[in-house]
Amino acid sequence: MSTIDIKICGLSTFEAIDTAIARGSSHVGFVHFDKSPRHVDIAEMAELVDYVQGRAETVIVTVDPDDDLVERFASDVRPDWLQLHGGETPERVRDVRRMAGLKVMKALPVADIEDLDRIEPYMAFADRILLDSRRPKGSNLPGGNGVSFDWRLLAALDPAIPFMLSGGLDAENVEAAVRIAQPSGLDISSGVESAPGIKDIGRLNRFFDAFARIAEPELHGESRS
Numbered sequence: 001m002s003t004i005d006i007k008i009c010g011l012s013t014f015e016a017i018d019t020a021i022a023r024g025s026s027h028v029g030f031v032h033f034d035k036s037p038r039h040v041d042i043a044e045m046a047e048l049v050d051y052v053q054g055r056a057e058t059v060i061v062t063v064d065p066d067d068d069l070v071e072r073f074a075s076d077v078r079p080d081w082l083q084l085h086g087g088e089t090p091e092r093v094r095d096v097r098r099m100a101g102l103k104v105m106k107a108l109p110v111a112d113i114e115d116l117d118r119i120e121p122y123m124a125f126a127d128r129i130l131l132d133s134r135r136p137k138g139s140n141l142p143g144g145n146g147v148s149f150d151w152r153l154l155a156a157l158d159p160a161i162p163f164m165l166s167g168g169l170d171a172e173n174v175e176a177a178v179r180i181a182q183p184s185g186l187d188i189s190s191g192v193e194s195a196p197g198i199k200d201i202g203r204l205n206r207f208f209d210a211f212a213r214i215a216e217p218e219l220h221g222e223s224r225s
């Protein structure tokens with residue numbers, strides 16, 4: 001199996017950051033969206049990003065940020081990535097990327113086959129595409145809802161498009177997610193929490209244990225098929 005990046009998102013404590021990185025996260029994410037139970041303000045985020053100190057790529061998750069906020073992320077927090085999780089157009093992704101001078105990951109919702117057609121216009125401007133489930137009715141969060149979409153839809157996706165998969169991933173479904181969706185990265189948030197916004201060290205470890213069983217089956221007495 002080729003290497004799969006792992007992003008643990010919605011972090012807010014040093015302990016959870018250390019566990020995620022020690023267990024193999026390539027990316028760690030911090031949510032700046034005031035309706036979210038995972039929201040961290042700019043000053044806290046700057047401290048968390050500093051704490052990572054190059055041990056993993058740092059990602060700020062933001063929703064339709066205005067220019068002022070983009071400038072503040074770039075000047076006061078200095079992460080490696082901005083994850084745009086709102087209704088940003090391809091042109092807005094281009095402008096944010098240019099303004100911030102940071103890599104940009106664009107999150108797009110997938111609920112049906114037509115949604116796959118909306119990916120291509122972003123390819124010229126986003127450094128990475130992240131596919132998430134559509135916001136469930138009644139939720140005021142565009143992400144972090146712990147809901148998966150039908151990964152079988154991705155069989156119709158151009159294999160030349162590398163994407164990170166998110167939406168309700170956890171220790172129990174990660175094997176099926178990788179087998180069916182064949183992503184180049186996995187993004188996990190509520191599936192490693194004990195309550196919204198509270199990362200659970202036991203769940204984090206169980207996720208990485210489950211991932212290790214598929215990434216290195218020979219070390220776990222399992223055969224590849």
Ligand SMILES: O=C(O)c1ccccc1N[C@@H]1O[C@H](COP(=O)(O)O)[C@@H](O)[C@H]1O
Nearest residue numbers: 009036085143144145146167168189190
């Ligand atoms: O986590 C949040 O609260 C959040 C708020 C606003 C936009 C995105 C958010 N989270 C992102 O959603 C996906 C899926 O999360 P989950 O595993 O289903 O909980 C992930 O990219 C989070 O970064």
